[in-house]
Amino acid sequence: MAGIETIAVLGGGAWGTALALSAARAGRSVTLWARDPALVAEIRSRQTNRAYLPGVTFDEPLTATCDIADAANADAILLVTPAQTTRAVLTPLAGLLRPGTPVVLCSKGIEKGTGNLLTDTLAEVLPQAHPSVLSGPSFAADVARGLPTAVTVAARDGAMADALAQALASASFRPYASSDLIGTQVGGALKNVLAIACGAVAGRKLGASAQAALTARGFAELTRLGLAMGARPETLTGLSGLGDLVLSCSSTQSRNFSFGHKLGEGRTAEDLLNSGEKLAEGVFSAEIAVELGERHGVDLPVCKVVSDVIAARLTIDEALNRLMSRPLRREAGA
């Protein structure tokens, strides 16, 4: 397989910009596409993205563009916009993308309405693409600053996953190759919902024990759904599963955890969404995750209370009561 030299990143937010910088650090020639002309002008003139990565100045060369056609000929394309925009952002590439080009989905979520994992949406919109996923414990602000982390990079074919891992690897960014597209995506999507639950526990001051217990029971849910959908167990216990869950369920740096924290303090989801809160993907994935669980005959009680709290069908105290009064069961029967 030919080496991957040129990379296009779609999305000029925190994670898109951080991944573009990381790929440039890995020695790749990087084009960053963003829809906002003012941001493209700022990147070109100041080498910053002050709205999404305050305090970071780019030392690495990046080409910024508003024209998505400039991205179509790259050796690999990284899609890094909010999960619910996947279909809309990919559609203009339909007539432009060369067959076999890896499209690496770096967003974490489940498509509302369809219940699609993002690779399902990719297959519908760009069937000629080679489906790939990047996910793992990685805060954009950390990666942009060159702090070290490791992630999972999955592709339909193992050789493509190896090539992508090779292309993105640097002294501070260590991708592990995988061919488990399902497991890699289920972990990333569910950890966001579960991080909202853990944030709510912290915001309601229910204690560190409750937070750890909820993280563990959340992992049981993530595992149940992942296995029912065909994920490999080692993916779920790996970087994109347990690794990212632990990070997001324990840090106020996580926007999902922070969203939950504010719910725990008594704010409503509606109020938070109307007041310009940062992107918290779990808010948009919670309800469809529960639906996906029902389709696969899998019970997701933590995701269900998150979904009900977001929809204002349940208070935090009622959510706690519902989880604590479920029938007792054997742990192994999780």
Ligand SMILES: NC(=O)C1=CN([C@@H]2O[C@H](COP(=O)(O)OP(=O)(O)OC[C@H]3O[C@@H](n4cnc5c(N)ncnc54)[C@H](OP(=O)(O)O)[C@@H]3O)[C@@H](O)[C@H]2O)C=CC1
């Ligand atoms: N931030 C992080 O630490 C990490 C994030 N992720 C995932 O990456 C994805 C993106 O997150 P992140 O970059 O942090 O989000 P941000 O909120 O920082 O940025 C979102 C970006 O997407 C753009 N955008 C939104 N809607 C559209 C659209 N319809 N068409 C084109 N561009 C659009 C926004 O543009 P505009 O400014 O013009 O609105 C903005 O540039 C999420 O799924 C997230 O879960 C994964 C790992 C780490």
Ligand SMILES: O=C(CO)COP(=O)(O)O
């Ligand atoms: O996915 C992330 C870290 O791996 C980022 O988490 P948040 O979207 O909750 O900030």
